[in-house]
Amino acid sequence: MSLKTPVLLVAATALLTACGTATTATTARTDATVTIPSDRFLPVISQSVTGGTVTFRNADADAHTVTSLPGAAVAFDLVIPAGGTRTLKLDAAGAYRYYCRFHAHYDPKTDQVAANPGADHPDEPMAGVIVAARNG
Numbered sequence: 015m016s017l018k019t020p021v022l023l024v025a026a027t028a029l030l031t032a033c034g035t036a037t038t039a040t041t042a043r044t045d046a047t048v049t050i051p052s053d054r055f056l057p058v059i060s061q062s063v064t065g066g067t068v069t070f071r072n073a074d075a076d077a078h079t080v081t082s083l084p085g086a087a088v089a090f091d092l093v094i095p096a097g098g099t100r101t102l103k104l105d106a107a108g109a110y111r112y113y114c115r116f117h118a119h120y121d122p123k124t125d126q127v128a129a130n131p132g133a134d135h136p137d138e139p140m141a142g143v144i145v146a147a148r149n150g
């Protein structure tokens with residue numbers, strides 16, 4: 015009878031250790047979502063891990079783009095129709111600036127994005143940043 019208790023304790027400890035490891039692995043975040051409610055990206059700064067995806071959901075009545083800045087190391091240009099969804103997969107860590115080329119423009123002299131005259135928010139250019147961090 016005195017031998018059974020230590021055996022059960024060892025088995026219970028092994029189960030708890032296995033459960034703790036599994037919980038940590040499943041909470042890793044890989045994906046991010048950006049919503050387009052009007053001529054803006056929300057949130058302006060989003061974070062994903064490398065190898066994950068960023069999903070852009072266009073809730074506006076206009077089409078928008080998610081366009082990398084000219085000369086960027088990783089080029090992308092997604093056109094998102096009204097009510098549409100597109101995803102961007104990032105395989106390298108870094109900060110990725112982007113803008114909507116329908117409602118904003120890039121000025122290479124200042125390295126800034128400015129709103130186009132007809133945009134909904136003329137003082138707030140339609141632009142954002144994705145920060146991709148290493149996974150692990």
Ligand SMILES: [Cu+2]
Pocket residue numbers: 053077078079114115116117118140
């Ligand atoms: Cu736009």
